Amino acid sequence: MNLEKYDKAFIAAFDLSASELNSELVYQSIPAWDSVGHMTLMSMLEEAFDIMLDTDDIIEFSSYEKGKQILGKYKIEL
Amino acid sequence: MKIVDAFWEKRNLGVTCVEVTIEESDTVAEVDAVLSALDSQYQVIKIPVGHYDLMATVEKAGFSFIEGSMNVVHHLKNIELQGIQKRLNDSMSYEEMQQEDIVRLYAEIEKGVFVTDRIYLDPAFTKAQAAHRYFNWLSDEVKRGAQLYKVLYKGAPVGFFIFKETTAGGCYPFLSGLYDSVTTPGLGNVVLHKIIEEASRRGMKFISSYISTNNMPVIKVHISEGFTIAQVNYVYIKHRSH
Numbered sequence: 001m002n003l004e005k006y007d008k009a010f011i012a013a014f015d016l017s018a019s020e021l022n023s024e025l026v027y028q029s030i031p032a033w034d035s036v037g038h039m040t041l042m043s044m045l046e047e048a049f050d051i052m053l054d055t056d057d058i059i060e061f062s063s064y065e066k067g068k069q070i071l072g073k074y075k076i077e078l
Numbered sequence: 079m080k081i082v083d084a085f086w087e088k089r090n091l092g093v094t095c096v097e098v099t100i101e102e103s104d105t106v107a108e109v110d111a112v113l114s115a116l117d118s119q120y121q122v123i124k125i126p127v128g129h130y131d132l133m134a135t136v137e138k139a140g141f142s143f144i145e146g147s148m149n150v151v152h153h154l155k156n157i158e159l160q161g162i163q164k165r166l167n168d169s170m171s172y173e174e175m176q177q178e179d180i181v182r183l184y185a186e187i188e189k190g191v192f193v194t195d196r197i198y199l200d201p202a203f204t205k206a207q208a209a210h211r212y213f214n215w216l217s218d219e220v221k222r223g224a225q226l227y228k229v230l231y232k233g234a235p236v237g238f239f240i241f242k243e244t245t246a247g248g249c250y251p252f253l254s255g256l257y258d259s260v261t262t263p264g265l266g267n268v269v270l271h272k273i274i275e276e277a278s279r280r281g282m283k284f285i286s287s288y289i290s291t292n293n294m295p296v297i298k299v300h301i302s303e304g305f306t307i308a309q310v311n312y313v314y315i316k317h318r319s320h
Contacts, residue, residue, distance in 0.1 A: 034298060035263070035295055042162055053162070055165060058166055059231070
């Protein structure tokens with residue numbers, strides 16, 4: 001359930017297909033994941049999981065996989 | 079039509095250079111006559127959008143399209159951020175650079191922070207020439223009174239901007255960036271917003287800046303921060319060996 005919400009945020013923020021969500025998806029690896037796209041993704045994740053991300057976590061959220069670790073700090077298991 | 083002898087490019091790039099800015103009222107015949115008389119090694123032509131006849135004329139004369147140059151403006155109204163953008167922005171500060179910060183900025187520029195401008199992308203020039211051109215440009219503007227700022231997160235510099243007031247109550251932040259954009263996601267907006275804050279603090283009426291259509295992330299950041307597009311010019315170039 002949580003993973004589905006996590007994936008949906010990426011798909012909506014970057015207009016991706018599910019098959020593109022993998023360990024190679026990192027910041028700036030696709031045109032849509034730039035500075036503006038990053039903030040869209042962060043907003044969507046905050047809304048989806050009803051959390052408030054710490055600024056350190058916003059800046060360190062550098063990949064699809066890294067994001068899973070970061071959400072773990074908010075007791076969200078993926 | 080404005081014709082400028084860009085003599086500073088001899089120092090920057092090692093070539094003679096002319097920059098021609100075509101205006102709405104210029105005719106094909108007038109442009110054709112000017113182009114045929116140019117003899118600089120590096121020739122730059124700027125054409126306002128919507129003039130296919132002029133675009134065809136410069137292409138026929140051997141010029142190649144290299145970028146669109148967008149003049150973007152912010153009138154400094156409604157600059158308050160909301161939500162996550164505000165939290166991120168509030169966690170960062172900015173202050174004027176000290177000598178050691180300036181040394182670092184110059185070093186970063188020499189390494190190649192800017193990779194989308196028409197010099198960097200032009201195979202006739204080297205990456206080192208592109209960086210050196212920025213270095214000289216920045217040095218000149220600082221001598222003319224531009225001020226250098228660093229953007230800080232938890233005390234560490236993550237980005238920079240150069241602030242220059244213009245005579246009409248506005249400012250021209252001609253250079254800004256992140257020291258490491260790859261490892262600091264989301265900070266492009268913060269650096270631009272700090273420029274807006276500084277302009278507002280000084281009581282400026284507007285910010286006017288130029289961005290390249292080759293740099294999509296920067297275009298998106300400007301739009302998301304409330305800039306509007308005032309004008310777009312197509313930029314064409316030609317190299318001529320002597």
